Amino acid sequence: MTTVRIYVTYKQSVFDPQAESVLNAIHQLGHEEVKDLTVGKFFDLQVEGDQAAVENTVKEVAESLLVNFNIETYKFEVLEAK
Amino acid sequence: MKIAVIQFPGSNCDIDLYSALHDVCNADVEYVSHKATSLDGFDAVMLPGGFSYGDYLRAGAIARFANVMPAVIKLANEGKPVFGTCNGFQILTEAGLLPGALKKNDSQKFVCETVPLEVVNNNTLFTTQYQAHERIALPIAHGEGSYYADEKILDELEANHQVVFRYASENPNGSLRNIAGIVNKRGNVLGMMPHPERAVEALLGSTDGLRLFKSLLENGTVKTEA
Numbered sequence: 001m002t003t004v005r006i007y008v009t010y011k012q013s014v015f016d017p018q019a020e021s022v023l024n025a026i027h028q029l030g031h032e033e034v035k036d037l038t039v040g041k042f043f044d045l046q047v048e049g050d051q052a053a054v055e056n057t058v059k060e061v062a063e064s065l066l067v068n069f070n071i072e073t074y075k076f077e078v079l080e081a082k
Numbered sequence: 083m084k085i086a087v088i089q090f091p092g093s094n095c096d097i098d099l100y101s102a103l104h105d106v107c108n109a110d111v112e113y114v115s116h117k118a119t120s121l122d123g124f125d126a127v128m129l130p131g132g133f134s135y136g137d138y139l140r141a142g143a144i145a146r147f148a149n150v151m152p153a154v155i156k157l158a159n160e161g162k163p164v165f166g167t168c169n170g171f172q173i174l175t176e177a178g179l180l181p182g183a184l185k186k187n188d189s190q191k192f193v194c195e196t197v198p199l200e201v202v203n204n205n206t207l208f209t210t211q212y213q214a215h216e217r218i219a220l221p222i223a224h225g226e227g228s229y230y231a232d233e234k235i236l237d238e239l240e241a242n243h244q245v246v247f248r249y250a251s252e253n254p255n256g257s258l259r260n261i262a263g264i265v266n267k268r269g270n271v272l273g274m275m276p277h278p279e280r281a282v283e284a285l286l287g288s289t290d291g292l293r294l295f296k297s298l299l300e301n302g303t304v305k306t307e308a
Contacts, residue, residue, distance in 0.1 A: 013232075014230060017188045017256070018186065068140055068176070068183050070182055070183035070230060070231060
C-alpha cells in the first residue's frame, strides 16, 4: 500500500482572494517579512498496486476530479510505501 | 415543450424554477431526480441553484458525477436547451458543457442582492424577448460566482457573442470582463449566476427574469427541430 499526498492550489496566474486575506492577517500580526503565501488543499490517498500503477491512479484521480485545470494545478508526493 | 428540473442533494432553487415555469408560464415541467439515467421525452433541462453535495471539493464538482449527468450531456449534444443558474452554472462548467470556471468571490463574501445587468446578446434561445443591450435587474446570491477563463477563451467568448449577460454596474464578485452569463458555441446551453426564476412576479420585486423563460418557451422547440 502506498500513501500519496496530492496538493491542489490555484495557478500562479489566478488571483486567490483567500490567500490575499490570510496574507493581510499575517501582516496585521506584525510579520511584514512574509512576502507571499499560497493556500491550497491536500488529499492523502492510500492506493494499492506497484509504483507505476499508483502513479497512474493518482494522475487519473487528480486530473479528472480533484483539479479544475481552468484555475488550479497540482503536484503529489509519496509519503509512505509499504 | 417538456422541461426537466433536476434535483440534486443540496439543490435549493429547484422549487423556484419549477414555480416560475409551471405557475407563472404554464409550462409543462417535471422534477427529475439526480438518480435518473434518462431524460427521454424531455425537450429541455434546467439545473437549479443551491449547494449540491454541500459544495464539497469545488461548487458543482461532485454533481458532475451524478447519474443523471450523462443524460444532460446527451441532451445538450442533441442541441436541446440546457439552462443552469447559480449552482447550475457551476455544474455546467464543471461538466465541460460551458468553458471556464467559477471561483470564490474576490471579496470572500457571500453576496445576496439585486444587481443591474446588461443583456449583451439578445439573439439566443433564452433572450429574444429582451432588447439588445437592455438593462435589467436580477437577484444574485452566491459565494463562488467569480467567472474565470484564460484570455484566449475570453476572447473567443466575445468573438462568438457567447457573453449573454454582464454586470452593468459594480462587479459583485470579481468575474473577468464582468461576465454574469454565457452560452456555449452552439447557443443551446446557457449558464448564469443571477437568478431569473426569482424575478418573475411583481410580488417578488422584479419581473425581469420572466422574459428569459418566455423566450425559451417560444423558441426552444422551434429552433431545435431545425
